[in-house]
Amino acid sequence: MSVTLAAGADPDTLVVSGWSAATPYGLGTRAFTEGVRALRDAVRAADGDADLGPYERAGRVPGFDVRTVLGRKGTRAMDRATGLAVATAGMLLEQAGPGLAQDAPEAVGMVLGTGHGSVQSIMDFTRDSLTGEKPFHVDPALFPNTVMNRAAGQSAIWHTLRGPNTTIAGGAPTGLLALNYAARLLRQRHCEAVLCGAVEEFSPERAWLEYRARTGGGHRQPAGPLGEGCALFLLEPLSRARAHGRAALASLLGARFIAFTDPERAGEAVARAVTEALKEADVRPEDVDLLVPSDSGGPLGAREDAALTGIFGEHRPPRLRLRRLVGDLGAASASVQLAAALTAGADRPVLVTSVDPDGQTGAVVLRTGDR
Missing domain, CATH: 3.40.47.10 (Thiolase/Chalcone synthase)
Structure with a gap:
């Protein structure tokens, strides 16, 4: 999408000048845009041996495999949520053009929302500590996946973003909270541009937790099918977007x-x-x-x-x-x-x-x- 920028627009206005997504429609903005405009149902039944927990259908990113998308180097212990975030950030940075992070990496921040981090990683690591011969007989390479800021930190390291790095957790409104937090960072001059958004992975562990929370005592909401995905936005002042030839979306x-x-x-x-x-x-x-x-x-x-x-x-x-x-x-x-x-x-x-x-x-x- 491209628009003609108004000559009199306030250069300090915060604008979204790029975005990308990994969703049940696939990887990238084109797959998402086409799916949304067609109002296409992307919730599918399990394929192969996929475990959907208590659900018969789920909205999973089709064909997403961390090693296939990002390569084998540095991904042996990477969880799915982190992989989705790193891949989506890469697509956004590629779209934004060369130099966004390389010219002044300390000027670009990252604000990433999440539910609990990787629920599967947390539960797998805990189970290993309980079922192993000794509690400390666990794979130390998997421990970073159990902390909430793993996806944000790894995304910044992978793409050399050295500005402020923040993880937000606030339930369903998390993505809006992340956008608002990014705006505050920019208005207070803590950085010049921010990648902001949120990520959530699908796993049988998360599926069962959500199902029990919704259908147990104190019923909260319908136990409809779960999905997963990541959407990230480049937020920056209009003047900076103009200077780098990016349109205000x-x-x-x-x-x-x-x-x-x-x-x-x-x-x-x-x-x-x-x-x-x-x-x-x-x-x-x-x-x-x-x-x-x-x-x-x-x-x-x-x-x-x-x-x-x-x-x-x-x-x-x-x-x-x-x-x-x-x-x-x-x-x-x-x-x-x-x-x-x-x-x-x-x-x-x-x-x-x-x-x-x-x-x-x-x-x-x-x-x-x-x-």
Whole structure:
């Protein structure tokens, strides 16, 4: 996507000047864009001997193998979540053009969201310590995969990003939180550009944990199929994007996050977050052209939908619902929603919302392209 930059645009405006994704549609922006625009179902039944845990279908990145995609060097002990993040960062850096990280590596930061890190790695390492002849008879090369910031740290090392490196965990809104955190880093001049987004892997271990949490006592939300993926964005000031010949794919206009303790009041939290984000963005509800809600289903999703209906009334902008197409991507859900917003076309105000059963909600307002 390319747009003509307005001569009078504020050079300090933070813009998304590149993005990439690894999703159930495949690797890269083209596969994702084509899948979303066609509203194609990417949730599939198990192939071969794949273990989907309690689920019959899942939204897995097709054919993704860490060693095949990244090579054998340095990947022997790399977990799937880290592999997805490293691969997606590589695709984004290649798209951004030579010199983004090499010319001034300390100027480029990384903010990566995740749920728990690699659930499979955590559980495998713990099991080895319990079942081995001695607790310390474990593979030390696998230990780094058990810490939450493994994917962010390894992505930065792999691609020589020496700026601030941060890991964010906040449930379904994690991708929005990562974008907001990246914006704060830039506004405080801690770096000049940031790769930000979120990653989540599919594994039988994560599948069983999510299933038990959803169907056990205190039912929280529908136990629909899970998915996996990673979406990353290059966020930088408009002036820097221009100087390096990159187009402004979207401008960040406003963001708000609200916590709630009572699930019955989730709708009120969504409404407040959206209202305040629109106010910050100086965008009227009737000017919004597209809504990308979290589409979580069940009572929580109904409250989110009701809150949006209450705000937009008869305007009724179209709603792009991704979860039913790619599965529940956990912490990567909101980042993939943001990626979907970038496929909407130029010069459109877009609202992305997310709500999590643990009590977080967020809203981000973007204007795709630059006017």
